[in-house]
Structures are given as structure tokens and as C-alpha cells.
Amino acid sequence: MENMKQYLLPVYSLWLREIVRFLRQRKRVVSALGQPLIFWALLGFGFQSTFVYPNQQASISYLKYFFPGIIALVVLFTAIFSSFSLIEDKNEGYLQGVFVSPITRLGLVLGKVLGGATLATFQACLFLILAPLVGFSLTLLSVLLFIVLSFLISILLTAFGYCLAWKMDSSQGFHAVMMLILMPLWFLSGAFFPQTNLPWLLKVVMTLNPMTYVVAIIRRVLHWKEMYLLVDTPSLALSFLVILVFLGVTSYLAWRQTNRSFG
Amino acid sequence: MNAVDIKELSHVYTNSKVLHSLSFQVSQSEIFGILGPNGSGKSTLLKILATLLHPTYATHVLIFGEELRTAMQKTRQKMGVVFQKPSLDKKLSVFENLKFQGMIYGFSGNTLLNKIHKLLDAFDLKDRSDDLVEELSGGLQRRVEIAKALIHSPKLLLLDEPTTGLDPSIRKDLWKYLKLLKESDVTCLISTHIMEDADQCDELLILDQGHLLALNTPHNLKKSHEHNVLILQTSDADNIALFIRDKFDLKPTFIDSYLHIETKEAENVLTTVLEAFPNKLSMARISEYSLEDVFVRLTGHRWKT
Numbered sequence: 147m148e149n150m151k152q153y154l155l156p157v158y159s160l161w162l163r164e165i166v167r168f169l170r171q172r173k174r175v176v177s178a179l180g181q182p183l184i185f186w187a188l189l190g191f192g193f194q195s196t197f198v199y200p201n202q203q204a205s206i207s208y209l210k211y212f213f214p215g216i217i218a219l220v221v222l223f224t225a226i227f228s229s230f231s232l233i234e235d236k237n238e239g240y241l242q243g244v245f246v247s248p249i250t251r252l253g254l255v256l257g258k259v260l261g262g263a264t265l266a267t268f269q270a271c272l273f274l275i276l277a278p279l280v281g282f283s284l285t286l287l288s289v290l291l292f293i294v295l296s297f298l299i300s301i302l303l304t305a306f307g308y309c310l311a312w313k314m315d316s317s318q319g320f321h322a323v324m325m326l327i328l329m330p331l332w333f334l335s336g337a338f339f340p341q342t343n344l345p346w347l348l349k350v351v352m353t354l355n356p357m358t359y360v361v362a363i364i365r366r367v368l369h370w371k372e373m374y375l376l377v378d379t380p381s382l383a384l385s386f387l388v389i390l391v392f393l394g395v396t397s398y399l400a401w402r403q404t405n406r407s408f409g
Numbered sequence: 410m411n412a413v414d415i416k417e418l419s420h421v422y423t424n425s426k427v428l429h430s431l432s433f434q435v436s437q438s439e440i441f442g443i444l445g446p447n448g449s450g451k452s453t454l455l456k457i458l459a460t461l462l463h464p465t466y467a468t469h470v471l472i473f474g475e476e477l478r479t480a481m482q483k484t485r486q487k488m489g490v491v492f493q494k495p496s497l498d499k500k501l502s503v504f505e506n507l508k509f510q511g512m513i514y515g516f517s518g519n520t521l522l523n524k525i526h527k528l529l530d531a532f533d534l535k536d537r538s539d540d541l542v543e544e545l546s547g548g549l550q551r552r553v554e555i556a557k558a559l560i561h562s563p564k565l566l567l568l569d570e571p572t573t574g575l576d577p578s579i580r581k582d583l584w585k586y587l588k589l590l591k592e593s594d595v596t597c598l599i600s601t602h603i604m605e606d607a608d609q610c611d612e613l614l615i616l617d618q619g620h621l622l623a624l625n626t627p628h629n630l631k632k633s634h635e636h637n638v639l640i641l642q643t644s645d646a647d648n649i650a651l652f653i654r655d656k657f658d659l660k661p662t663f664i665d666s667y668l669h670i671e672t673k674e675a676e677n678v679l680t681t682v683l684e685a686f687p688n689k690l691s692m693a694r695i696s697e698y699s700l701e702d703v704f705v706r707l708t709g710h711r712w713k714t
Contacts, residue, residue: 152515159512167500243496243557246459247513248485 156249160257161264164228168265178223178269186216189338200342204375210280214365215337218357220273221266221300222332226324228262229307233317251404259304259400266300267293277368288370295367298389299360305396312403331357336365341378356392359385412437412565412596413458414471420453420619421465427453428464429619435598435612437564440591442610442627443600444700446712450619451600452493455569458598459490473564486514489558491568495550496557499543503534503553506542507560514561528556532586548579555586559595566590568599572606584609604700615704622707630703638702639675641668641682642692649686653678665711671698 168174190209197208235241244254274292277284284292310327314320334348335357341349352358363385366373380388413435420428427450435441445451456462457470460481464470470477472484497506507528511521529535532552542550551571558566568587572580584606587597591611599610607613608627615622615630623630643649646668650661653670657678661670672678675695683690696702701712 151517155515155517156513159509162512163498163501163505163509166505167498170500238499239492239494239496240498241496242461242492242494243490243510244513245461246485246488246490247510247561248482248515249513 153250153253156247157253157257157260160244160249160254161261164231164258164261164265167231174227178220178227178265179272181223182216182219182273185219186212199377200340201375201377204372206375207280210282211340212337213277213280213282214368215332215335215361217270217273217296217364218299218335218337218361219332220269221296221360222303222328224266224269225262225300225303225307226320226328228258228265228304229311229320230317231262232258232308232311233314233320237315252401255305255308255397255401255404259301259308259397262304262307263297263300266304267297270296270300282368283371284368285370288367291367291370292364295363295386295389298393299363302360302389302393302396305393305400308400309396309403312400331355334358335361336379337361356388359388363389410437410474411435411471412439412473413441413598414469414474416468416470418454418457418464418467418470420450420457420462422453427619428457429621431619431621433614433621433624435596437596438591438594439611440587440597440599440609442607442613443598443616444602444604444607444613444704445600445616446602448618449602449616451602451616452569454616455567455598455600459488459567459569460485486561487564489561489563489566491555491558491566491571493569493571493573495554497542497550497554500541502539502541503529503545504538506553506557510557511560516561524560524562528559531589532556547575548582551575551579551583552586555583559590563595565596565598568597570600570602572601572603577605580605607700613700615707617704617708623703627700630700631698636671636673636698637675638696638698639670639672639678640692640694640696641670641690642666643668643686643690645686645689649682649689652685653682656681664705669705671702671706 186209190212193208193212197211199206199211271293274284274289310323311320314323334352334355336352341352344352359380362380363382365376365379366382366385369376411434415434416432418428418431419426431454443451443454453462457464458472458477460477463478467478473487475484477484498509501509504525507525508521511524516524529538532555534549534552534556537545537549542553545553555566555571572583575583587599590597599606601607610627612625613627613630614624641649646663646666650668653659653661657672659670659672659678661668663669670678679693679695704712
């Protein structure tokens, strides 16, 4: 028991620091929620009149179609911010003090990643409040599932961001990564448009893109009671499996990378 | 038992050897200085001791009797590190910085609170406890930095050039606290390239290009050269040097076009030279033998920072 506490307390310290810092930086809160909200409103209303969902039985408006993708974007943005904070911690020297302490390298990764993931989950849940406005009917079960799954997704994306950010020494470099890797992953995830009727090459890319399964699982949980309406959306089980696998892989890579420096 | 005991420690970066088989001991509760110019290897040495770098070779590196490389977690618990580059989170308050660091070392509840308050008291930070670190002056930030390194009550404190970039009054302030630490049985190992700092250490190791040149108290280092130094700038250096050599049996040396003469009778030499070579001297200075002169004598090259 005592050992467990000795192990978890350092992790809790790093986790808590992420939360405190986030709440203290109002700009971060606003931009992490505001940007997706503006995206959603502008694009949502813009495509509303021309969008036709490829299933005749289901009339899904564009605002509703786009909503799960926006939640994925909220999580992605928060994960990106948390990667920025990792670069900052390295550059501003904060991590030196952590490296010379007895905290294990795994503890360091856990503290940082879980901190970022908690913030991302929190923001995703805030966005969920808007869901009924666009016609999603939520149940207790679907809300609970949503919270658990968005936490898993948040860990996955934060750990991925951690891996990308670990070796960078400037946040400018990370901006490039964000525009060249992270945003295209999101664009081609089914967040914007369904796979139906796309050129085969795009279909292949979307099938291989892990982000597709992230968006799919959010979409399926939000459509919990009317899941049969969805077309060309990976199944719950498959999405869950892909997310678990990538969560394992990115977390492992984050840990291995950290372990290599200053074992 | 010694606080630090190093035997035959060498370190090689890809192609260049930066530490050459160093062996030395640091006794408990002393302020041990490592003096060396930039590039002398002192930062590398500190990094190795702070467990941030694995040495290429060492017979042993013992911290309070335990091998650093095998008992890493254990030795980390016994050491505090003050970095040259601050490690404070500027967006957090003084209190929060101490609290989070204490938790990283596994402290919580009242134990942690007591530790924090003791440190705030000792470093006169009580009034600023709730201020964000970014609002503090450079000197205060330095104090918080040291307090943070002491949160887990380490017996050994490593300080990597802690006074670089600080103005003299803040440096003095810092030394006040270091001496207090010494009284409470904390061993301080401090690297510096500033002579005034080196002078205040109990024991001093002089490092140049990775070699240990001397290890003694600052007083003894200077005493072994009970001379003054006469420094002359002249247009006729060769003749004056010859003259001094013949007349006084001294060995003048050229260091950066200045003539250096180590002697007990500097005034006498100077008046004689003035009589023999009127109007030839453009500058003459007699100075007490300093640590800088010790360094110059040991290395044969000038002190460059």
C-alpha cells in the first residue's frame, strides 16, 4: 500500500500541475473550445443545405453529421496543447528537476499523458452538452460510454502528441507537424464527409487512418439508439479494437523514448 | 564516510575526452567548489553526479557510500540539484512549486506542509509564498530554486554555476544561505567560474580541460605561492625581462604581452626597474596572489571565461 502511494504520488503531482496550469491559462481554455466551436458553426451551417447523407432512410443534417468529428477535433486540439506544454517544460528547464528525482520514467509519461488526457476528456464532455441541440438523444449508458471512450481516445492522442513532441526543441517545429500530420489525419477521418462515393484511393487512406475509428466510435455512441441508420461507419467492436491497439503502441513509444534519455 | 567519493572517472563525448580519470573525495558538511573556465568539464561532471549522464568509465562513483550507477533511485533521493538554468514553473506560485516538487519525492499531507513552511522561513520567502514565480525578481527566483532543491531534505546539494548572471549583492545573499546549509549538515558541491565564489569554498578543485590540476583549500592554494605578482606593460619587455632575471634571479613570464613576475619583494623590483628603465613602463601593478594566478601558474595559460 505504502509502495503504491510512493509510486502514485509523483504521478499525481505531475497530473495536478497540468490541471492547475490549464485552469490558470484562460486563453487555452477558450481557444481549445472556441476554435472547434467556430469550425463547427461555420462549416456546419455552410454545408447544411447541400449535404445529403448517403442513406435515404436517415435524414442526418450536416450539423449533426459533423458533430462527432468536432468532438474528435476538441480532443485532438487539447492533445496538441499538451504536447506544446511538454516542449515548454523541456525548454524552460522544468523537466530537469523531474529527471533528477526518483520518479520512474514511466511515472513521468503517465503524469504528463494522463494530465493532458483528463483535460481533453473534460473538454469533450463540455461539448457533449451541445449534442441534444442537434438532435442526438442521449441515454445514461451512452453518456457513460462516451466519457470512458473519450478518455481512452484522449490518452491515445496525447501519447501520440507526446511522442512527436519529445524530440522537438521548438514549438515552431511542432506547428509544422501539426499542419502536416495531425490535421490531415483529422480531415480524412470521416469527420467531414462519409466514405461513400469517394475515389478508391481516398477510401483506402481513410480505412488505414486510425483517426477514422476514433470518429466512428464517437459517432456510434452518440447515435446509440439509432445506430442502424449509419452507413459506411466502422463497427463499434472494430473501432474499439483499433483504438486499444494504437493506445498501447503510442503509450509504449512514449515510455520507450523517455526511458532512452536519462535512464 | 565521504559525501562523494570518485575514483578514476572519465567521460568521452563522441570524439573528445572531456574528463580525464578524475579521483577525489568530498567530506560531509563542507562547501566543495569546482573551479574551471567554460569547457573545463565541470558541467559534465555535475551532470554525471546528478544522474543525468552515464560516465564512460569509472572505478567507482560513490554517494554516501553507495554506487551512483547501480543504486540510482536511492542516490537520487539523497541529492538535490540546483541547475544553472532555472527549473521553476513560472506559472505556478512559490508554494505550488515547492508542493509539486515535494509530491514528486513522495511527500504529502502535514509532513510536506511542514517541510514547505520550514523552507519558506529559512529562505525568507514567507511573504511571497502565494506569488507566481514569474512575478519575482531574479534573486528571489534563485532562492526559490534552492528551496525547491531542498524539499526532500537531501544531504548533498549540487549547484551548477548558481551565481552566473547574478549581480554581486544577490551573490552575497546566496552565499549567506549556503553557509546556513552547511551549518545544518548539508554538503554543497558547487561548480563555478567566478573567483569570488571559489574563494568562499572550504575546499576547491581546479579543473582545466578535464584534468584535475589541484585540490586544496583556497587558502592553501594561495599560500603555496607566498608571493605577490608584479605585472608590467612595457615597450622594452625583452630587455627588462633579462634585467630582472640577472639582477634578482627571478623568472619573468609573458602572459598576453604582459610581463608577470612572482616575487616576495615586488616593490623593490619595481623601483629598481623604474630607475634602470625610465619612461619605458606604460603600466605597473602589484597584486596579491589570487586564485586566478594559481590557475595561470598551473596551466600556463590565461583564465578565459
